[in-house]
Amino acid sequence: MSTMKANLEVLPRGVQVTLALGLVALVAFPFAGTDFYTQMVTRMMIMAIFAMSLDLLQGVTGLVSLGHAAYFGLAGYALAFLMPQGEAVSLWWTLPVAVLASGLAALIIGFFVVRTHGIYFIMVTMAFAQMVFFLFFDNKVLGGSDGLYINFKPDTTLFGWMPFDLDNKRTLYYFTLAVMLGVYAFLRRLLWSPFGRALAGIRVNEHRMRAMGFGTFRYKLTAFTLAGALAGLAGYLWGTQTGYINPELMGFHMSAHAIMMVILGGMGNFAGAIVGAFAFEYLLHVFKDLPQVGSVNLGKHWQLWMGLFIVLLVTFAPRGILGLVERFGKSRGAGDE
């Protein structure tokens, strides 16, 4: 099992420097790019939060969830239900409530799914996510197949004082950036905590962890719940940005995209998830934007290009961008000796 070996948990100095430069670029970006690109990068950062939440399961704990989008979508729906028709609702209580809703759903579903392993886990997470999908898809009260509109951005007023305004695209950009950095810092801290070490131990050898006295069920359930809640955080931001939420966001294509992002960047260190989310969303944009050649609109067939890309990637570079960086670094290191 090739990908189960140690992840690139400690980022090489070169990668750290690149990430720091990337952060500088992100901070400066809204002053250079147009509104369109500011929104696109906001979206990329939201997906990065989503991908990091999945990485906690996929890269750190070794649990491949094919239903992670359910928790992403649920928080978006929570925001849609909490937002009254005529006025904006406060960010300060809807955000925690939406995140808790996703976390609670992940706790309940996790109770069933984390007792399964390997192939079963993949199929069962997918099936439960599909159950949530159909719950919303089939019920008109919950928006049905059309989904729901979120007419306002959440209001940030605290005791009559409004620190920032999410209606402003640039403000929303920086808010999302701050949340993304917060989640990254939290997860990096978590990775090196005793809890994070236990999760990594479960990935490497669950039987041994159990033999050492760790209640792995509890650890896995906690990780599943936490990952669901963080996915909810991303879903809330998505609903805020787009003002619209539909069942497709909970579908298994969305879940598979998240897996792709984590793989593309490199698993188990959260930086890879961010890089992967940016790269994947950018590719999606490129493929959908392909020009008309003769009578064939190449962009209309973006699924074909994305499919081919995925197949080629998984065949030839299964450890993603950071994996390539690592391989390159190793071969250079070998040359020095």
Place this chain on the structure above:
Amino acid sequence: MDLANFLIQLLNSVQYGLLLFMLAAGLTLIFGIMGVVNLAHGSFYMLGAYLAWSLSAYFGSLTLAILGGAALSAIFGLALEWLLFRHFYQRDHLDQVLLTFGLIYIFEELRSIVWGDDVHGVPIPELLSASIPLTENLSYPVYRLFMSGVCIALAVGLYLLISKTRLGMKIRAGAFNRDMAGALGINIKLIHAVVFALGVTLAAVAGMIAAPIASVYPNMGSQVLIMCFVVVVIGGIGSVRGALISALLVGLVDTFGKVLLPQVAGMLVYMLMAAVLLWKPEGLFKQ
């Protein structure tokens, strides 16, 4: 619910269950013997339905279309196994998930390029278009009985193939211990190719015989894929017998759920799965 109505629903649920079995059998065999998660299995069902649509228009006969389509999908399965899947048997499940997800995109788009994005109907053959009257205003279509018949015949054939023939013995040996079977001179690569092609063909045939009653439409594979996953999880991975029993169970719960509890019908099957997971996390008939 009176007796005639009950009988109709019962027949419907058995027919649905048997159709699910055709799909789940291939899926569970491919899991059990090669250890591959195949998300693209639903695409083979879709492929079958579209083949039935275009070939029956070409031949003017659904039977010929099914025979020709089965041959084509077997060749397709062999080619796909040789080109891609063969290299993924020893890889991580995660890689297999991504590979087959990528294939879903490719197959959907190729379907859109070759056959377009419209919904099509396949006419029921003249010979099977009658209905059997049950009461004054209730009747049961012969074609649905025919479907069940085909599924049962194939299920029996599959059982005989696996438990009574030399090929079946080799398949079981390969599933039990790949390396040992190889050391004893069994061409395990060939066995894998045959099993994979068999799975693809079963799924495609399911799509073909379902085409006249389910119509043919884009993305028709994804919903049926999830149902198959549920069937395989309940039945236990690798167990064909488990797949049969659990497919019938899922058929019953789904069909009667839609009649008796329409509000929660969509979720009932998943609740059944949750209950089985609590009771037996490895499925009812784990091998």
